Amino acid sequence: MSVEPEGSNRLLRDVLAAPGNGTCADCGNPEPDWASLTLGVFVCQACSLLHRSIPDISRVKSVQDTWAAGEVEAMAAKGNDAARAKYEQKVPAFYYRPTHTDCKMLREQWIRAKYERNEFECIEKQEPYSAGYREGFLWKRGRDNGQFLSRKFILSEREGALKYFNKQDGRDPKAVMKIETLNATFQPAKIGNPCGLQITYLKDNSTRNIFVYHGDAKETVDWFNAIRAARFHYLQVAFPGAGDEELVPKLTRNFMKEGFMEKTGPKHTEGFKKRWFTMDDRRLMYFKDPLDAFACGEVFIGSQDNRYTVLPGLPPATQGQHWSHGITIGTPDRKFLFACETEAEQRDWISAFQRVIDRPMRPQEYAVEAHFKHKP
Ligand SMILES: [Zn+2]
Structure with missing residues (x-):
């Protein structure tokens, strides 16, 4: 029996309405409008474009196209929930699952890991990031000249650190980054490489940045997940009894906002200087250059209950700013004055500050705030 194409497309709409099929199988974006005929998802x-790069495994078709009855039946027999049960059955808790806002490389590697390499059907394939130890070479941006040089990195859960070496013999690490304070976030645009990864850590309570990439996308994502795995195991020991759902959001974090603003000094008479700002949870850092290793300064942004405020505009007598969209941050110690180039930037920054200020401080954040106060 053959069904007319219109009839098939009506049946396809019913399949799309089935549980699990209302969001993209790979990034969770609502109302997916493409399908992989071969995988049944x-x-x-955006994800369909990535599937096109693995045509041997995934053949895609728009739901707007004309569908044959047999194709619809095949989709009905599979679907997103069934695919998840097969291709994601052994995704480790620490493994990063990208969303539609993540960079293309991260989303593409997730799709390849699932359907091309079948990494989550067999845990032996997860060794590169789950073993608790990883060593290899990454291209690291030089602090002084900005050139990327090949450096040996060693991540060791046992030693609680990620280290890198300028010398090939793996002696005398140039930096020892404690897993306790390590963070990693993909920054392809800022670093100028699709695999660009920014690693931050604390030294003497100040943030340090390094910028790295691997020429191979899978290797870069394996490093990222190895860092997440090491952080996961560290946090499991530090917070015994805490569930995965509590620990997983703490493994790595993306910055709340980054961009240029102008700032003035503590007396508000020094003139405004253009700086690159990074808002990392409650730390507002500013840099001369977006790829600097050290911040020129860091400001702790506490909560409303502790007398932190954010307001649009600057005090009436303020002078020296080139940009006209001001922001005033109040802290218990002093006021910080910033100027943004556009109204949209001002609005985005205020909303980022407001989100942090509206959130009550956790006990350990009081300790962080105290460190900031003791700084000269
Ligand atoms: Zn998607």
Whole structure:
């Protein structure tokens, strides 16, 4: 019996309405409008483009196209929930699952890990990031000249640190980054490489940045997940009894906002200087250059209950700013004055500050605030 194409497309709409098929199988974006016929999953347009790069495994088709009855039946028999049960059955808790806002490389590697390498059907394939030890070479941006040089890195859960070496013999680490304070976030645009990874850590309570990449996308993502795995195991020991759902959000974090603003000094008479700002949870850092290793300064942003405020505009007598969209941050110690180039930037920064200020401080954040106060 053959069904007319219109009839098939009506049946396809019913399949799309089935549980699990309402969001993209790979990034969770709502209302997917593409399908992989071979894998039997519904995906968003952005993910369908990534599926096209693995045509041997995934053949895609728009849900707007004309569908044959047999194709619809095949999709009905599979679907997103069934694919998840097969291709994601052994995803480790620490493994990063990208969303539609993540960079293309991270989303593409997730798709390849699932369907091309079948990494989550067999845990032996997860060794590169789950073993608790990883060593290899990464291209690291030089602090002084900005050139990327090949450096040996060693991540060791046992030693509680990520280290890198300028010498090939692996002696005398140039930096020892404690897993306790380590963070990693993909920054392809800022670093100028699709695999660009920014690693931050604390030294003497100040933030340090390094910028790295690996020429191979899978290797870069394996390093990222190895850092997450090491952090996961560290946090499991530090917070015994805490569940995965509590620990996983703490493994790595993306910055709340970054961009240029102008700032003035503590007396508000020094003139405004353009700086690169990074808002990392409650730390507002500013740099001369977006790729600097050290911040020129860091400001702790506490909560409303502790007398932190954010307001649009600057005090009336303020002078010296080139940009006209001001922001005033109040802290218990002093006021910080910033100027943004556009109204949209001002609005985005205020909303980022407001989100942090509206959130009550956790006990350990009081200790962080105290460190800031003791700084000269
Ligand atoms: Zn998607």
